[in-house]
Amino acid sequence: MSAALARVAAAQGKRVLVCEMDDKGSLAAYLGRNELGFAPTEVSPGVFAMAMNTEDSLREYIRLFLRLPIITSLAPLARIFDFVANAAPAVKEILAVGKLCYEVRERNYDIVIVDSEASGHFVAQVSAPDALATLVRIGIVADQTKWMSDLLHDHSVSSVLAVVTPEEMPVVETIELRERLAKATPIDFAGVVVNRMPRDTVSDADLATARSIGTAQASVAVAEWLVDRRRAAQAQVARLAEALDQAALATVVETVLETVLESPDASSPSAVVDHIVDEITAHLGGAA
């Protein structure tokens, strides 16, 4: 989804940075690359991609903000990194979030799209500047967390877009994510995208007719299975829409977008992205 959004934004003439946070390499696959590094590379016109690496982020941070003299040996830096990574994990999260906020603040890109970690970890990550600010009230870190929080809290700058598959547990988690997020930080929750919606291959009417004819029973069973699957998915979408609506977020319901991934040609990751790009583009055209 992040890869597809990046390509849609770039098609509108924007300069886009897309960043994978959890270093599992799937963003690279979706963008047709073998791997991504900390330094952004232009993977298609207007789309720059990177993979988060907190150690590189720390190096860049020290270079940019502290303007320390070149450290003669890297050993102290490595030791500090061990410390921050293992003993004070807050710093690891802040380095990741900080790098992205820096790119936003410097306006190096028109849009920064973050392919975040799984929902359980995401809340901790995005609220890390707030959490750290309660711990460290003075010093460079305190100054640093202030501007990050300001950027993240500004609804005209930052938004969270949740992506969910229409299944029970992901839907429950998304509803919980929104609640936990609201408790942890005042960041904007822009909406939910429902991904991998099963296709509408057979209509209820066709299925009813096929049943009444009584032949081709094996095919009717296949059609029933597909119809049931779609119906179950629709029920989950309805449940999601209802939960978000109850939280007085009527606009969110309107942004629920269904994309289809069960396409027969969706065999390679980049073909999947092609498909979602088409879907989003069609959706934007319909909304305009």
Added chain:
Amino acid sequence: MTESYSPLDSRVYAMLRDSRMIIVCGSGGVGKTTSAAALGVAAATHFDKRVLVLTVDPARRLATALGLEALGNVEVPVALDGARGSLTMAMIDTKSSWDDMIRRHAPDAATRDRVLANDLYKTLTSRFVHSHDYVVTERLFDARESGNFDLVIVDTPPSRSALSVLDAPRRMEQFFGSRLLRLLTAPSQSRLLSLASRPFFLVADRILGAAFLSDIAEFFTLFRTMESPIVARARRVGALLSDSATSYLVVTSAEPVAMNEAGYLVEALRGRRHRLEAVLANRLVPRRLSDGAPQRAAALASNSDPVSQALAAAEREIAAVASREAEVLARIGTWEVDVLASESRAGDITDTGSLRGLAQDIRSLR
């Protein structure tokens, strides 16, 4: 009555019979939690074992699957009809698990209270991701050491986080052994005098601020009083994770991303010399439906009426999904692991009966 339940696949049967701990890992959204719960139900049904299923994901997935409302740090017994053994479920709550650990290891009440009241401690344990990893292993260890359970099934957080859980005991041990901790907890005068530590404090003070640094130092000074029990336990937890009675089950769906993750985990577990039990390919299209679908689609396509056309489209769709899944299974086969397959079921998994059915439907492919 055990006889009333259909038998398990022999591979699944052997896994549940022989393991004392099964660690279930995989990418998010592949049915990992449901699989862990299903295996728990099956193990308690078919064996005279006391089974515990632990979920370590911060989201309350297991509770939903089992219709249990409040699944907290406490262990909740699950009622199972006609089971030979018993099933218990628990979720790991990071904050209270850390508190329990501090209470257990603190040398005296004063240290315990100072740690529990420390601001840094509170923030670290309740708000930061990696604090979760260590307590997960603590809970595994407790569950095994308690002697209350014969089989512990663990549902890990998605993918890479599963690996950081596995690395947590070693990191904890290294942390206590590190020069940095000694530096941080050394009295401040000797710190300034030490030529070796000066560059560190120069940088650390500028990044973190001197006040925060002394907060950290105070916290870790308290924490160090618990060093030897915690390190000793971390070693034993580490040994437990690589024990031969601890098996790892990698769960995946046929989605390309989930597959990439599964491949990565298989490699990583092998690299750590953990006992990789099998890869479970989840949510496959039922073969009773997809077998013969291309032929039926071709036959239907020759009829021009709209209903035949719709049925032909349905047959083509299921055939396309099935052939993509066949490619995926062939790819898993090249990893030289045992492969288990599970078909997607109609309807939500909402009770223990459907979980039991899910486990019974798992079949081994090689």
